[in-house]
Amino acid sequence: xxxxxxxxxxxxxxxxxxxxxxxxxxxxxxxxxxxxxxxxxxxxxxxxxxxxxxxxxxxxxxxxxxxxxxxxxxxxxxxxxxxxxxxxxxxxxxxxxxxxxxxxxxxxxxxxxxxxxxxxxxxxxxxxxxxxxxxxxxxxxxxxxxxxxxxxxxxxxxxxxxxxxxxxxxxxxxxxxxxxxxxxxxxxxxxxxxxxxxxxxxxxxxxxxxxxxxxxxxxxxxxxxxxxxxxxxxxxxxxxxxxxxxxxxxxxxxxxxxxxxxxxxxxxxxxxxxxxxxxxxxxxxxxxxxxxxxxxxxxxxxxxxxxxxxxxxxxxxxxxxxxxxxxxxxxxxxxxxxxxxxxxxxxxxxxxxxxxxxxxxxxxxxxxxxxxxxxxxxxxxxxxxxxxxxxxxxxxxxxxxxxxxxxxxxxxxxxxxxxxxxxxxxxxxxxxxxxxxxxxxxxxxxxxxxxxxxxxx
Amino acid sequence: xxxxxxxxxxxxxxxxxxxxxxxxxxxxxxxxxxxxxxxxxxxxxxxxxxxxxxxxxxxxxxxxxxxxxxxxxxxxxxxxxxxxxxxxxxxxxxxxxxxxxxxxxxxxxxxxxxxxxxxxxxxxxxxxxxxxxxxxxxxxxxxxxxxxxxxxxxxxxxxxxxxxxxxxxxxxxxxxxxxxxxxxxxxxxxxxxxxxxxxxxxxxxxxxxxxxxxxxxxxxxxxxxxxxxxxxxxxxxxxxxxxxxxxxxxxxxxxxxxxxxxxxxxxxxxxxxxxxxxxxxxxxxxxxxxxxxxxxxxxxxxxxxxxxxxxxxxxxxxxxxxxxxxxxxxxxxxxxxxxxxxxxxxxxxxxxxxxxxxxxxxxxxxxxxxxxxxxxxxxxx
Numbered sequence: 001x002x003x004x005x006x007x008x009x010x011x012x013x014x015x016x017x018x019x020x021x022x023x024x025x026x027x028x029x030x031x032x033x034x035x036x037x038x039x040x041x042x043x044x045x046x047x048x049x050x051x052x053x054x055x056x057x058x059x060x061x062x063x064x065x066x067x068x069x070x071x072x073x074x075x076x077x078x079x080x081x082x083x084x085x086x087x088x089x090x091x092x093x094x095x096x097x098x099x100x101x102x103x104x105x106x107x108x109x110x111x112x113x114x115x116x117x118x119x120x121x122x123x124x125x126x127x128x129x130x131x132x133x134x135x136x137x138x139x140x141x142x143x144x145x146x147x148x149x150x151x152x153x154x155x156x157x158x159x160x161x162x163x164x165x166x167x168x169x170x171x172x173x174x175x176x177x178x179x180x181x182x183x184x185x186x187x188x189x190x191x192x193x194x195x196x197x198x199x200x201x202x203x204x205x206x207x208x209x210x211x212x213x214x215x216x217x218x219x220x221x222x223x224x225x226x227x228x229x230x231x232x233x234x235x236x237x238x239x240x241x242x243x244x245x246x247x248x249x250x251x252x253x254x255x256x257x258x259x260x261x262x263x264x265x266x267x268x269x270x271x272x273x274x275x276x277x278x279x280x281x282x283x284x285x286x287x288x289x290x291x292x293x294x295x296x297x298x299x300x301x302x303x304x305x306x307x308x309x310x311x312x313x314x315x316x317x318x319x320x321x322x323x324x325x326x327x328x329x330x331x332x333x334x335x336x337x338x339x340x341x342x343x344x345x346x347x348x349x350x351x352x353x354x355x356x357x358x359x360x361x362x363x364x365x366x367x368x369x370x371x372x373x374x375x376x377x378x379x380x381x382x383x384x385x386x387x388x389x390x391x392x393x394x395x396x397x398x399x400x401x402x403x404x405x406x407x408x409x410x411x412x413x414x415x416x417x418x419x420x421x422x423x424x425x426x427x428x429x430x431x432x433x434x435x436x437x438x439x440x441x442x443x444x445x446x447x448x449x450x451x452x453x454x455x456x457x
Numbered sequence: 458x459x460x461x462x463x464x465x466x467x468x469x470x471x472x473x474x475x476x477x478x479x480x481x482x483x484x485x486x487x488x489x490x491x492x493x494x495x496x497x498x499x500x501x502x503x504x505x506x507x508x509x510x511x512x513x514x515x516x517x518x519x520x521x522x523x524x525x526x527x528x529x530x531x532x533x534x535x536x537x538x539x540x541x542x543x544x545x546x547x548x549x550x551x552x553x554x555x556x557x558x559x560x561x562x563x564x565x566x567x568x569x570x571x572x573x574x575x576x577x578x579x580x581x582x583x584x585x586x587x588x589x590x591x592x593x594x595x596x597x598x599x600x601x602x603x604x605x606x607x608x609x610x611x612x613x614x615x616x617x618x619x620x621x622x623x624x625x626x627x628x629x630x631x632x633x634x635x636x637x638x639x640x641x642x643x644x645x646x647x648x649x650x651x652x653x654x655x656x657x658x659x660x661x662x663x664x665x666x667x668x669x670x671x672x673x674x675x676x677x678x679x680x681x682x683x684x685x686x687x688x689x690x691x692x693x694x695x696x697x698x699x700x701x702x703x704x705x706x707x708x709x710x711x712x713x714x715x716x717x718x719x720x721x722x723x724x725x726x727x728x729x730x731x732x733x734x735x736x737x738x739x740x741x742x743x744x745x746x747x748x749x750x751x752x753x754x755x756x757x758x759x760x761x762x763x764x765x766x767x768x769x770x771x772x773x774x775x776x777x778x779x780x781x782x783x784x785x786x787x788x789x790x791x792x793x794x795x796x797x798x799x800x801x802x803x804x805x806x807x808x809x810x811x812x813x814x815x816x817x818x819x820x821x822x823x824x825x826x827x828x829x830x831x832x833x834x835x836x837x838x
Binding site: 192194233234236237238239240241242243245246299300302303304307308311314315318320323326327329330331333334335336337338339359360362365366368369370371372373374375376377382383385386388389390392416417420423 | 466468471472474475476477478486487492494495497498499502503506507510643644646647648649650651652655656678707710714717718720721722724725727728729731732733734735736737738739740
């Protein structure tokens with residue numbers, strides 16, 4: 001049982017169990033579906049998740065109100081199959097609304113793609129695909145936005161040199177060099193692939209929220225399927241970011257600057273195999289963009305998310321396929337951490353790298369369980385070596401590192417997950433990364449708005 | 458810097474903490490290069506910190522060490538003895554072993570425990586499944602199959618440890634569960650959707666209000682690989698074969714994932730524990746009461762239906778369900794239980810139904826895989 005879906009070939013004469021008239025094309029969840037009923041079934045999953053009045057076509061007084069402040073939904077389109085399927089599902093909802101309500105719709109759709117062409121060497125550029133997308137969804141009116149990842153850097157003065165010391169405290173200094181390098185270059189100096197992947201997630205999340213903010217979208221929809229969400233929950237746990245599961249990968253409300261933005265995962269009940277089937281049946285597969293970089297095949301070369309993805313694929317193949325659904329259900333029951341509120345003395349602060357709440361001082365936690373004391377030296381020979389070491393160390397220091405130590409340093413508030421991500425960076429070199437400054441951000445974001453207009457297709 | 462003596466150590470290969478001795482190992486936790494002496498210091502101090510931060514012990518406590526003869530519990534006994542003397546914990550340490558009755562595995566490891574007992578000069582108590590439950594693990598596996606072996610063994614061992622401690626008049630059992638086990642448990646609870654255990658998966662000291670026996674895990678933050686290294690450098694005597702029934706369980710797939718993750722990022726074990734300490738269930742949302750009018754007629758009908766269980770019995774309504782209370786006792790054996798009958802009694806009752814009514818004298822087929830492997834190893838041609 002490799003896949004939870006069984007495809008029926010032409011010779012199979014079983015009828016669809018829903019309409020009982022058409023010939024079935026596949027079996028999923030122990031039911032035979034024809035093409036039309038299967039598509040309707042998947043679309044129904046989204047309809048169920050987004051039943052709120054605000055997505056419906058309004059009449060009367062509600063219509064007047066809506067005209068002043070129309071509901072706008074931002075769709076995060078990565079051009080992978082899940083987000084493409086969600087695009088199709090939501091576009092079909094708009095089409096249905098138009099047909100039933102004389103051309104009126106309940107919401108406007110904004111589609112955002114963050115361009116990964118350079119970063120992950122995609123097989124095609126988004127610009128080349130947009131015309132195809134537009135003709136595929138010609139029946140609805142959608143505005144497309146394409147963002148460059150470099151726009152994460154709102155202001156170059158926010159790029160700091162971050163240093164992490166053996167006792168886990170972190171500092172930031174104004175970057176001495178004139179940094180005009182883009183985010184890609186900053187990411188390239190990442191010590192390993194998993195760290196780059198983690199930082200990129202932070203960048204994407206922030207860019208999507210920021211776009212929702214400037215575009216006045218009150219809802220953001222992600223195409224994540226059930227397997228993907230389960231994977232994300234486990235990956236967050238592994239990365240030491242377990243405290244943020246409840247506010248990262250499941251339906252929730254984010255307070256961004258002065259607005260509340262609702263995050264919805266309409267495909268959270270749909271299995272990955274079902275998304276694939278939908279994609280093939282409807283002919284969306286040709287549109288998807290993929291990385292042309294060869295995938296790592298040895299465990300050692302994989303990122304944390306690669307490993308957890310493989311794990312879920314393997315579970316599917318060995319008959320533990322229901323695991324994804326239990327992980328998602330468990331994730332949905334999680335809330336903010338509890339055990340730390342009572343310790344009152346320290347209030348919750350935010351991480352200056354990724355912005356999440358810090359509930360328990362990670363430095364103290366790590367220091368207690370990663371001791372850096374040494375055993376006393378016993379022999380004269382040992383003392384000799386220590387002398388040699390100190391000599392060579394001071395020789396190194398005089399080679400030009402003294403300037404650095406004189407630079408103005410500030411302590412950096414950093415969460416556990418970010419410490420882990422940045423931990424393999426050498427303290428001497430530090431790591432350049434834009435830090436967060438919420439006071440300044442709003443102004444910068446609004447200025448940025450002009451930029452996104454330019455890039456609009 | 459000319460070489461005065463041929464075996465001069467390069468500055469770059471000195472221990473990263475004392476800078477005076479040659480580094481002999483890379484620390485699994487953070488890949489720091491350390492000498493033996495500094496490794497002992499950090500290893501022992503971290504455990505001491507864990508013990509004092511969680512206030513595990515009081516002076517004068519009598520504490521039982523759950524000893525299997527494996528590396529974790531052997532190192533635990535050795536380290537606790539060291540720390541007890543160094544920091545004057547004022548503890549009286551006792552070894553407590555469980556004999557599950559797995560031929561070719563436990564009998565050998567128990568021999569190790571007996572040697573440890575002499576070396577560390579501690580009292581030793583051995584409790585066996587056969588005596589307690591009239592079932593050995595080999596018999597259980599031959600009856601219930603290998604796939605559920607860990608379920609049985611886990612439930613039974615938990616109780617056996619408590620009973621052993623009670624026999625010794627001790628109210629605190631320490632076990633050798635290490636950071637790897639802890640991380641594995643956090644992942645397992647997420648993967649199985651075990652919300653009941655999720656919040657408690659990383660607690661170092663567990664105690665039930667109704668039970669006099671506490672359990673704690675001083676190795677909560679200690680890496681398995683470091684335990685192996687410590688045992689190796691200190692030349693501790695331990696038994697290193699894995700339980701022959703173990704690899705069949707779902708836990709195995711989680712363990713593999715964890716090993717792969719650790720190879721990519723050594724800190725991931727600590728990271729998962731940190732995550733685990735932050736996992737908390739959201740307060741329950743009040744149930745929505747809309748659309749009741751639709752189901753009203755249906756509800757009435759439902760109440761009249763009665764489901765008959767496969768064995769002919771009838772389940773009582775949910776309203777009569779006994780509220781979960783800490784301190785409930787099993788009606789059968791008196792052991793602490795959240796249900797009427799404790800888990801061990803339930804499993805045993807299931808086994809009893811399937812027990813062979815007639816046995817062949819001198820039948821050895823119930824001896825498990827361990828015994829078989831052992832016999833095969835000793836064959837010579």
